[in-house]
Amino acid sequence: DFTVFAAASTTDVLKELAASHKEQGGEPVRFNFASSGALARQIDAGAPADLFVSANAKWMDWLETQSACRKETRFDLAANSLVMVAPPGSSLAFDGTISGRVAVGDFKSVPAGMYAKEALEHLGWLETWRPNLVPTSSVRTALLYVQRGEVAAGIVYATDAQAAGHLEVVGTFPAEAHSPIVYPVAAISGNKAALQFLDFLKTAKAKAILKKHGFADPEKTNHKDSKSTKKSGTKPSCTSCLSGERK
Amino acid sequence: MKLDVDIYLKQGRFLLDAQFKCFESALGIFGPSGCGKSTLFRALAGLVRPDGGHIILGGQTLFDASRRVFVPPHRRHIGLVFQDARLFPHWSVEQNLRAGECVKGRTLDRPYSFDDIVELLNIGHLIHRAVDDLSGGEKQRIAIGRTLLSNPRLMLMDEPVSGLDVSLKSQILPFLAQVHQSLKIPTVLISHDLGEILQLTDQLLLMREGSVVGNNTLDQLVRNPATLSELKGADLTNMIRVRVRKHDETKGITLLEVPRNPDYTIEMKRDSGLEPGREISLGIAANQIVLATQRMGSISIRNQLPGSVLKIIHTDDRSICHIETPAGILFAEITPGTEQELGLCEGSATWVLFKGLSIERI
Amino acid sequence: MKLDVDIYLKQGRFLLDAQFKCFESALGIFGPSGCGKSTLFRALAGLVRPDGGHIILGGQTLFDASRRVFVPPHRRHIGLVFQDARLFPHWSVEQNLRAGECVKGRTLDRPYSFDDIVELLNIGHLIHRAVDDLSGGEKQRIAIGRTLLSNPRLMLMDEPVSGLDVSLKSQILPFLAQVHQSLKIPTVLISHDLGEILQLTDQLLLMREGSVVGNNTLDQLVRNPATLSELKGADLTNMIRVRVRKHDETKGITLLEVPRNPDYTIEMKRDSGLEPGREISLGIAANQIVLATQRMGSISIRNQLPGSVLKIIHTDDRSICHIETPAGILFAEITPGTEQELGLCEGSATWVLFKGLSIERI
Amino acid sequence: MIALSPTEVSAIWLSLKVAMGVALATTVPAVLLGWLMARREFRGKILVESLIHAPLVIPPVVTGYLLLIVFGRHGAIGKWLAEVFDIRLVFTWQGAVLASAIVALPLAVRSVRLAVSLVDRRLEEAALTLGYSPFRTFMKVTLPLAWPGILGGILLAFSRSLGEFGATITFAGNVEGSTQTLPLAIYSALQVPGEENVAMRLVVASLVLCFASLLLSEVLTRRAKYKLGVRRDS
């Protein structure tokens, strides 16, 4: 078997991918789920990782500068989008007006927060929202606050919103409003089985599983220049499957 | 003090099963090591709850198993000087002494002051010290002072002066007796030294293996062969009441007279602190009493009283003669050989002799 | 024991500054509460390091400030019976007693067995008990046993029998004396009771306020008015060596003779455990000795020895007469009045009388 | 490296405030519970003990989560607090105190319990015979004698709360200036590649606080020892 270090936010989808890979005769996968930063440092410290799935590009870049990963094998496994969620029955609109607190990942340290900051800036909402923002230590915590009704809304990944269920997706931030939200993956060791899994991740089957979990295809969303600053009407393509999953 | 005790109390394999009443204001407890004296004190003070019976002190029921009465220790106002000093290590000597003073209302009517006690116990120089590096005897004195200063309505003292030197003992015991007498603080004293107890009282509780085997005055206990044998090992002591007549500087003596028969005088070593006319108690060890068939001259024994033998009790190796004298009934311990030689038997006339220096003030 | 002590040691405001040498195998320490007796023991045992001076025991330097020698306590093989028992609470009585046995090699040449000690101290029934709920006297006995069983080369005993009843005392002290004598374990004993010390030795160290104020035999100390006054408060006791002649069952006495002058006999209460011919020591309190100008008949005092007055020391309220008798020099305490009456002065002939029952075996 | 940014300074102050709050808040319950555990026998004692110990065993994040459920706006107690007293704990520094205190409490209780159980009961008996009520005996004899343990317990609570991360971040959030304590700031710094030196600077600040608190506790212990009359050198 081989070991995959993966960002904690990809836990469920990667487990499913591994199961599917095994069905097709692949070797079983051992996972190490933690925050991307912790994983990157572990890898740098010599942890026996074969693959690394990062929740953002920065930590993969960092590993590259440490020459701790095999640059040539790197690709973006999936993409994600940023949504604003609220407790069910919320009357919030996605139009720049805000009332109540909004939980959002810490701008500096939480990737979702960084994207949110870019997006809010891009939309010109940042200054009005700033007093209402509650920075959290992870996007999970932001989600938790929304679930517990501690905040009026939260800015989280679309995948989180989908998996959490029972939440109102108030709006989706347009992809061009922030840097691409991608999940880079790269091989760390030369383990054959791991490279096989890497290849499996590029197959249609894998893409289907990713899609099922709400992830987008990185190639398709990678258009930073398109300008669709329209309001709540711009629901992302995956919203439909979100509602489909709600049952 | 009216103390009515009837308790039983099991501690592991040891059973304390004590019944006694005491109407005197002071009581001595005497018994071999491990016979349950300290345990009895713990029960009286309320530190341990007996398994049955009752304790009634001066009309107040402190404990009654059948009526489920149990007055907790801090409401009993019973002072206990422990066998081990049990000073509070986090307080200075003064704080320890004053510990009982901070309890509201306890010390309002205390008839002696802090300074009295400090002076008596000779602990003035220790007042500001930490208690941890006091010597054994110093600790014991602080413990006595602490209890006295808490102004209890009953004092229980568990060998308070063992481990003190003779001169301290001879200061502290009379003071305790005086506190007891003039202030009427009822006192119970455990000691292995009958002489110490007698300085306070001649009322004795004899204990053996958790039971009370005698409760009477020393006099009466000595008269009864059964209780006398419990006293074996103790130095039997006589107590007589005398009145101070005068002091004789040159002879270095104090002259005393027997109140009932003022013709008979007794000499003891001079104690000029005693004003003439005052009545005091003296202790004379039974084995220091000399018997003679006639008055003796040219001998260093100054005190000679005529008497007649009331009774002779023979124990295994000695004879205890009860002798009626002008000073009351005295016990003399002699060897059986002497008894034969002098031809003593009940009714014989005899002279009772004792040295002035064998007399202890008590 | 050759013990050479010259130390000073500051503890807070207290200064122990003790110089003495001892060539006897036993030594008694006597002094008022807080004079530094226990502190001296701590220094001897190595529990505290003096600030200066030296301690040399049997040729081995245990401490020497100038040479920076300090033998740690566990290498000194000095047993210490503490004033407080200090039993190990996590061990049973037996484990406490055997504590010293587990130290390798310490108990190989121990001349008494575990059972001997248990029997002597009368603690057989306690063997399996936890130490925490023992009575005060029981604890003290275990502490003595523990130290004895560790087979020390020097025994330090800090008031080992205070708090024990008379009959236990009278069992334990002679045993300690016997252990000391027959087994040649040098022993130092602190006690406030001169009689207890004398059962072991007549070599005395007098202490006052941290200093040694006397170091000699009791005899010599009594002869010197300066040291005699330090003994004030103690009951002065004479020690005489006698040989057992025979027992008299009917009279209930044991007949003894003075070895140097076998013509003179002494009677004491019967102790049939003594085989005839054996030499023993007797103690007679100085205040129980009666002086007379002639031999007395018809009196219960059986022991009468002729003598002549060597010296009379007058203290504030009594006269101590040193009297040369066939049994050696004896001290008699009498009142100055008696002295005058009998016309005693140095050189006078006199008779020394004492009751058989005032004799203590020591 | 030496100069601290205002954010960092505020995190240090906040940490200190929270840690002192925790020290204050845990003292009384720790003393009561420690005494209860050391001196009383009752049915279900071990269950109570398990309850006290639970925050030690449960990951702090979960503790924070459970606190959120109980003290959150819709939580049983949180609702009541908000409605009746208008007290809101989530996102406030008081909330950080609550979270840290819960996590630190078992440590303080253990310390007090140990010390109380080692207090010589015979001294308490002596106090009772001097007329001290059981409560007074507790205050005047048991507590002072257990002081090293109580102080140690407070110190543990203080230190633990300086280092508490999981429960605080989950329950109180990571709001700069109001709930971003040192560990949270450190955590945030560590999430950014290359900001290790910021993190280490804050770690050093933590250590300095720890050092200071130890120094203080040492002084207080010494004074207590002095008062207890324990000879320090023999």
Next chain:
Amino acid sequence: MIALSPTEVSAIWLSLKVAMGVALATTVPAVLLGWLMARREFRGKILVESLIHAPLVIPPVVTGYLLLIVFGRHGAIGKWLAEVFDIRLVFTWQGAVLASAIVALPLAVRSVRLAVSLVDRRLEEAALTLGYSPFRTFMKVTLPLAWPGILGGILLAFSRSLGEFGATITFAGNVEGSTQTLPLAIYSALQVPGEENVAMRLVVASLVLCFASLLLSEVLTRRAKYKLGVRRDS
């Protein structure tokens, strides 16, 4: 709710293994350091104490990072261990033990220290006069008398390591079956929205372990109390 998945069972076993490893690993250093702190005075004592306390104050995640730096493949000690003994700690359960042990050590040391400082020195003196060497005295008198504190310290270390999350996940990783202890499993479960019930199931498992360990420690303490002759009811 009741049936546990194999992953969960393995997490429970692993947690138990790690916690017991921590208990074993901390005992000796805790006893030594506790005794040192309680009984010796030396220059820089307070610095040593700060060092011991540091893992309490530093967020566990940071402790994990520091361990990674020191014991990692490129770390000073890690390199040496790997080269000389072929021991790798990062990512093994032994690594989890190391991380948890470091975090738990201050608690154990404190407990031992407190207990040792409350041991009556006069009993140690008595042992010395019986010929016990200082070491033997320590083993036979000091340690047994401090037993409640030592046991309490071990228990604290055990419990703390059952709940330790930050240092373990950072240093040892979160690998199912080899380093995924209960708190990490709980963390993982919480990462998946909707798996809260899995998390709670695991929390209950933690509590059961805690309960069991308390029960055990209670039994041992009672036995010790019995041996210490402390009357339990008077």
